[in-house]
Amino acid sequence: MKAKPYEDLGVFLAHSATLEREAAERFYELAAMMKVHNNDALHELFLELARYSVEHVNEVEDICKDHDLPSLKPWEYQWPDLEAPENISYESAHYLMSPKEALEAVYKVELKAEAFYRSISLQASDEDIRKYAHLFAEEEHEHAEAAKRSLEELKLSKGQDEKVDLDPPFMPE
DSSP: OOOOTTTOHHHHHHHHHHHHHHHHHHHHHHHHHHHHTTOHHHHHHHHHHHHHHHHHHHHHHHHHTTSOOOOOOGGGOOOSSSSOTTOOOTTTOOTTOOHHHHHHHHHHHHHHHHHHHHHHHHHOOSHHHHHHHHHHHHHHHHHHHHHHHHHHHHHHSOOOOOOOOSSOOOOOO
């Protein structure tokens, strides 16, 4: 078993890079799903979120260049849940999502990512891990606040009607 993310800088950075990389991949997947189903507003939202995640991947990977990172197998990552904290679950995403539902999901995963990093910053004895974990937690906090502001703006604007699928998938018996 590898060290925990709060015990070893390389393990921490490997988790951070993967967290951001997987978030970007998930946002791109969700954007593609929304494009296929003609949900243009969410297609654009998820594309924008994917681009922000790619920026964060690049930031983390720049930090990683100066450190030795272990090659972790997928089952060796130690996430608080089944997936990296910043991933919107497939179960909560659907092609009829409203902007409100999407922003609520984004807000939730940003808070989870912030909590992940805060937890590590509080448990780590290594000064570099604490520093990076605090920095990353602050960034995730900013993202959560941005999602929250977008939700509040959405509430102030004209309400979004729930989409109705007039031609739902059909499964013959």
